[in-house]
Amino acid sequence: MAKTSSRTGLRASRLKYDDPSLDRAAPQREDPQWLERALEHADARSLPVWRNQNLVGGLETSAPTAILHGVEMHRHASEVVFLGLAGDAPVFAADYSELEETKAVELLGEGFTDLRRVGPLLSEPEAALLAYARGILFWHRNHRYCGRCAAATRSRKGGHLRVCTNPECRRPSFPRTDPAVIVLVEHPGGDGGPPRCLLGRSPHFPPGMYSTLAGFVEPGESMEQTVRREVFEESGVEVGEVRYLASQPWPFPSSLMIGFHATAASTGIRLDDDEIEDARWFTADDLLALKARGEDETLCLPRTDSIARYLIEVWLEAVAG
Numbered sequence: 165m166a167k168t169s170s171r172t173g174l175r176a177s178r179l180k181y182d183d184p185s186l187d188r189a190a191p192q193r194e195d196p197q198w199l200e201r202a203l204e205h206a207d208a209r210s211l212p213v214w215r216n217q218n219l220v221g222g223l224e225t226s227a228p229t230a231i232l233h234g235v236e237m238h239r240h241a242s243e244v245v246f247l248g249l250a251g252d253a254p255v256f257a258a259d260y261s262e263l264e265e266t267k268a269v270e271l272l273g274e275g276f277t278d279l280r281r282v283g284p285l286l287s288e289p290e291a292a293l294l295a296y297a298r299g300i301l302f303w304h305r306n307h308r309y310c311g312r313c314a315a316a317t318r319s320r321k322g323g324h325l326r327v328c329t330n331p332e333c334r335r336p337s338f339p340r341t342d343p344a345v346i347v348l349v350e351h352p353g354g355d356g357g358p359p360r361c362l363l364g365r366s367p368h369f370p371p372g373m374y375s376t377l378a379g380f381v382e383p384g385e386s387m388e389q390t391v392r393r394e395v396f397e398e399s400g401v402e403v404g405e406v407r408y409l410a411s412q413p414w415p416f417p418s419s420l421m422i423g424f425h426a427t428a429a430s431t432g433i434r435l436d437d438d439e440i441e442d443a444r445w446f447t448a449d450d451l452l453a454l455k456a457r458g459e460d461e462t463l464c465l466p467r468t469d470s471i472a473r474y475l476i477e478v479w480l481e482a483v484a485g
């Protein structure tokens with residue numbers, strides 16, 4: 165069961181965009197005849213994606229919902245992927261990116277939008293489905309040609325594999341997710357100061373936003389090594405113990421965010437990395453005061469649907485809860 169914190173309202177076990185209620189039916193999707201029958205199922209539904217945007221109804225309301233179409237619209241799609249079974253109903257995602265915008269809207273309706281605009285307001289199953297659709301169709305659009313011989317590739321296994329069409333090559337490629345670590349660095353106090361956490365801001369962030377540090381895992385690196393390297397590169401702070409906390413699919417465009425808590429072994433901040441324009445230590449009182457006065461463009465925390473926010477809230481709960 166998900167445990168909900170009384171102070172933060174956070175669910176301890178699961179994050180937005182991660183909802184396991186969809187059965188991915190991985191063994192069945194290997195079977196082309198089973199997939200044909202799934203397409204003919206009376207309850208089969210399809211999520212449209214157009215150039216990384218999902219189709220959402222009620223955009224101007226506080227309760228937007230995903231719009232699904234019947235699979236007959238697939239004849240206009242450039243790519244179709246089987247996502248899984250919602251109960252008995254097969255769910256597909258279809259890419260209409262090759263259509264001009266007016267044509268896509270004429271066929272499918274208005275409401276194509278960036279999932280990040282509406283994610284916090286969507287139900288968890290819908291947010292997870294839209295994220296899955298967007299992420300896997302992004303992969304297809306960017307893997308139309310073989311990375312080894314440059315021939316065209318073709319989708320297989322319901323869209324969970326692409327195979328090179330060059331008979332000399334036949335290289336398979338599977339949908340990829342880029343692992344990135346994201347870390348709340350804590351100085352536990354006891355040095356004359358209170359416990360505090362390290363937050364930084366990138367020049368690309370919205371105005372006033374400070375967030376946990378993050379970076380991509382490089383080849384030959386463990387996630388714990390990435391945490392230590394990124395924190396030191398971005399802030400000059402050395403990290404001791406590193407502990408895994410949670411992960412979140414983040415298909416913007418293709419990441420898996422792997423969340424850690426790390427204990428600082430030094431406190432001095434040194435900024436000589438272009439990725440970060442400022443980094444500061446925040447105490448629990450600083451963050452509680454910010455929340456009490458209201459976040460705005462002078463100072464704010466990351467979006468409520470992000471693991472960055474989750475890591476901050478979990479820390480705040482532990483220190484001030």
Ligand SMILES: [Zn+2]
Nearest residue numbers: 310313328333
């Ligand atoms: Zn090839």
